[in-house]
Amino acid sequence: MTSAKITVRNGAIPADAPDTDIEVQIADAARFVRRHTIASIFRAGSGHPGGALSCADILACLFGAELNVWPSGTDERLRDRFVLSKGHACPALYAIGAYHGFCDKTAALALRKLGSPFQGHPHVRDLPWVETSTGSLGQGFSVALGMAMGMKLQKMPSRTYVVLGDGELQEGEVWEAAMCAAHHKLDNLCAIVDYNKLQSDASNDVIMRIEPLADKWRAFGWTVFEIDGHNIPEILSTLHLAASTHNHPSVLIAHTVKGKGVPYMENGPAWHGSVKLTRQQAEEALAALGADRQEIMELLDV
Amino acid sequence: MFDNNVSAPALIGTSGDSLREAFGKALAAIADEFPKLVVLDADVAGGTGVHHFRKAHPERLIQFGIAEQNMMAAAGGLAAVGMLPVVTGFAVFLSRAFEQARLSISYCKRNAKIVASHPGLDVGPDGGSAQALEDIAAFRAIPGMTVISPADPYETALATRAILEFEGPVYMRTGRSAARRLFGDDHVFEIGKGEIIRHGHDVTLVACGVEVARALDAADLLIDAGISARVVNMATIKPIDIELLARCARETGAIVTAEDHNIHGGLGSAVAEAVAKVHPCPIEFVGVNDTFGTSGEPDELADHFAITAPFIAKSAERAVARKRGLQ
Missing domain, CATH: 3.40.50.970 (Thiamin diphosphate (ThDP)-binding fold, Pyr/PP domains)
Known part of the structure; x- marks a missing residue:
């Protein structure tokens, strides 16, 4: 898709900045997210890299140009809500939060450690900016729906965004929520499916087929967009289109690559689950993500 | 709106x-x-x-x-x-x-x-x-x-x-069936507080929900057996009113719990956990005995599954006998 002029919704980047500048900034954030994900999972000795890497570009776009969220702001009426319903991908959420100043970059490397607020799945009482606790698939989507309803009831101008995994769509609760959001005409709710085609044990097709996916969402009353989930201009312009949808909730089915950016992880279901990265694997991954020796040392050792 | x-x-x-x-x-x-x-x-x-x-x-x-x-x-x-x-x-x-x-x-x-x-x-x-x-x-x-x-x-x-x-x-x-009014207009409800709704000194009947009315009836039945039963309405099961339970255990020395619930994990368990800690005494448990229900009218079922007043009274007699055996 050749996009029109990229629209920056949240004012994080000057609206008149050239598209190339916007792309460069968001690509930089996505690269930071991927490196940070690898480093924190290496340090933790466990964690889910595959699905964190696949949604890195989506998160970078959301936080970089779409979401009206800011680390210091507390205006409940204006603040958009973002929910990572696929909570196991939280290393990516912590990293994008760190990149934008919601938390300290070094502190966020202390993933899954006793006493650290960066738990193995996001917890809102440890980190208020994650908005709700997730980790039980399907629930984050329902919570996001409740937030969108509450915004409508209180006539808030804000919107709710939620990122779902593809395996997550096998939860019945997701379709309860999908039906409900369309019934209540929640056009302030935008779902993004990180469609990397793989889940814990194998491909979606082997475990439980979810296709025809776009037809399912359409049948449930949603406005559906299919995009390349690694194409930054396409993600941004589609988010913009979704935000101008009336009377229907919108979903972006974002085709992604599991483990994106780390060649030995790409499209490998073995990298979904909670894995222990060796030093060599971590270094190789960071090198593939463009980190030099000094940066690798800082990420893995400091 | x-x-x-x-x-x-x-x-x-x-x-x-x-x-x-x-x-x-x-x-x-x-x-x-x-x-x-x-x-x-x-x-x-x-x-x-x-x-x-x-x-x-x-x-x-x-x-x-x-x-x-x-x-x-x-x-x-x-x-x-x-x-x-x-x-x-x-x-x-x-x-x-x-x-x-x-x-x-x-x-x-x-x-x-x-x-x-x-x-x-x-x-x-x-x-x-x-x-x-x-x-x-x-x-x-x-x-x-x-x-x-x-x-x-x-x-x-x-x-x-x-x-x-x-x-x-x-x-x-809440509850499905028509319920008898137990409390007057001066009744006060406070979360976390149990209330002694009938005085007695031989045993305390601790109940919640529909079983409170049955516990009051059981206290009447116990008069004939020469047992003075105290009745506590324990409307908050968590956090349980541990101070009131300690006082009742100390003053009456025997407790019966009554609930329209499995005997495992409900009011009886909450009371036992508290009493074991602050003032151990004999406790008898009235509730559904770890089984599922079946069709029938509520009163028939309560009788069938042994949670009506006569069963509470029987349990009270047992608790009192145990207390006296211990003394």
């Missing part, structure tokens, strides 16, 4: 009302005092008493269809943006959303309320599948969850206000 031009219904907590009707009427009457209040329904408003609220405040009733899991987690989201959601449904079906209550409400410390009608054998003819006998045990095990089971229509109305004023997640049981 939120029009305030609806007059409050006058009759709340009348004798003969079921607890669910009392809840629905109270909710309708006090809604104007809680501008952020919304009530969530899964197509059972006619059964939960919520039809009274719907009639008075249709714009504040959110319909979720027959989808309790989504409804429960969505309540977490509504609370997160400042609303005061009350999730309503039948106890057995709200239990299917246990994990949503755990993660999206209590773990997040959301100010959301869960009000379950149709608990226990009191459900009656719908049978074993519909009779929640495990809900108190399940919700009591969730950290941060307050668990309440009021005893009569008037107390239910008071409890409805109390849970809306209270900050934090609450699970409250």
Whole structure:
């Protein structure tokens, strides 16, 4: 898709900045997210890299140009809500939060450690900016729906965004929520499916087929967009289109690559689950993500 | 939305009302005092008493269809943006959303309320599948969850206000059957407080919900056996009133618990945990003996499963005998 002029919704980047500048900034954030994900999972000795890497570009776009969220702001009426319903991908959420100043970059490397607020799945009482606790698939989507309803009831101008995994769509609760959001005409709710085609044990097709996916969402009353989930201009312009949808909730089915950016992880279901990265694997991954020796040392050792 | 031009219904907590009707009427009457209040329904408003609220405040009733899991987690989201959601449904079906209550409400410390009608054998003819006998045990095990089971229509109305004023997640049981009014207009309900509603010194009968009326009847029966029974209405099961239990254990030396619930994990377990810690004494447990219910009228079922007044009285005699054996 050749996009029109990229629209920056949240004012994080000057609206008149050239598209190339916007792309460069968001690509930089996505690269930071991927490196940070690898480093924190290496340090933790466990964690889910595959699905964190696949949604890195989506998160970078959301936080970089779409979401009206800011680390210091507390205006409940204006603040958009973002929910990572696929909570196991939280290393990516912590990293994008760190990149934008919601938390300290070094502190966020202390993933899954006793006493650290960066738990193995996001917890809102440890980190208020994650908005709700997730980790039980399907629930984050329902919570996001409740937030969108509450915004409508209180006539808030804000919107709710939620990122779902593809395996997550096998939860019945997701379709309860999908039906409900369309019934209540929640056009302030935008779902993004990180469609990397793989889940814990194998491909979606082997475990439980979810296709025809776009037809399912359409049948449930949603406005559906299919995009390349690694194409930054396409993600941004589609988010913009979704935000101008009336009377229907919108979903972006974002085709992604599991483990994106780390060649030995790409499209490998073995990298979904909670894995222990060796030093060599971590270094190789960071090198593939463009980190030099000094940066690798800082990420893995400091 | 939120029009305030609806007059409050006058009759709340009348004798003969079921607890669910009392809840629905109270909710309708006090809604104007809680501008952020919304009530969530899964197509059972006619059964939960919520039809009274719907009639008075249709714009504040959110319909979720027959989808309790989504409804429960969505309540977490509504609370997160400042609303005061009350999730309503039948106890057995709200239990299917246990994990949503755990993660999206209590773990997040959301100010959301869960009000379950149709608990226990009191459900009656719908049978074993519909009779929640495990809900108190399940919700009591969730950290941060307050668990309440009021005893009569008037107390239910008071409890409805109390849970809306209270900050934090609450699970409250109402009831399906017509209930006798036990308390006068001067009755006070306070979350976390049990109340001695009949004095006695040989044994304490600790009950909640529909069993409070049966415990009072049992105390009458015990007079003939020469036993003076104290009756405690323990409307809050979590946090349990440990000070009152310590006092009753010390002063009467024997306890019987009575509940329309499995004997495992409910009021009896909560009382035993507390008493074991502060003043151990013989305890007998009246409840459904780790089995499922079946069809029948509520009173027939209560008799069949041995939770009526004569069974409470028998248990009291046993507890007193054990106490005397120990002394």
